[in-house]
Amino acid sequence: MTVENNQLLRAIEKGKQEGKEFIKWCRKENDFADFELIEHYLDATDARHNIESFELLDKEEMWEILKRWKPKGLRHSVSSKSDMIEWQHRGKDGQVHTYTCPYNAQSIMSIFDAETRGDTLV
Numbered sequence: 001m002t003v004e005n006n007q008l009l010r011a012i013e014k015g016k017q018e019g020k021e022f023i024k025w026c027r028k029e030n031d032f033a034d035f036e037l038i039e040h041y042l043d044a045t046d047a048r049h050n051i052e053s054f055e056l057l058d059k060e061e062m063w064e065i066l067k068r069w070k071p072k073g074l075r076h077s078v079s080s081k082s083d084m085i086e087w088q089h090r091g092k093d094g095q096v097h098t099y100t101c102p103y104n105a106q107s108i109m110s111i112f113d114a115e116t117r118g119d120t121l122v
Contacts, residue, residue, distance in 0.1 A: 003051050012038055015056035021105040022057040024065075035062070037109050062108050070115045076103055087111050 012023070016038060023041045026033050028050045038056070057065070067074055073088035083103035091097050101107040
């Protein structure tokens with residue numbers, strides 16, 4: 001059953017009020033799952049009228065999904081000033097680089113995109 005656009009938009013509005021920042025959605029073909037920031041998804045909804053299913057995720061749920069994709073080289077550190085992510089990633093030069101970024105939705109999504117390279121087969 002294809003999700004109706006109005007149903008999806010209502011669910012997104014409710015989810016945003018509950019702290020959901022990400023959407024996991026599957027096409028009608030159901031061959032892959034796509035993960036996006038809700039705001040980015042809403043900006044491109046014209047191309048997504050035929051989705052089969054979706055799930056809204058908060059920051060902690062998306063962090064857990066990211067850690068399953070990359071079980072090593074990620075660390076969430078909490079301090080009195082801010083939450084940070086320490087991320088080790090092999091660059092194009094073949095070397096492992098360590099990056100530090102804020103623990104927020106944008107950073108989690110950027111790391112997820114870099115690590116999965118869009119390969120999120122279900």
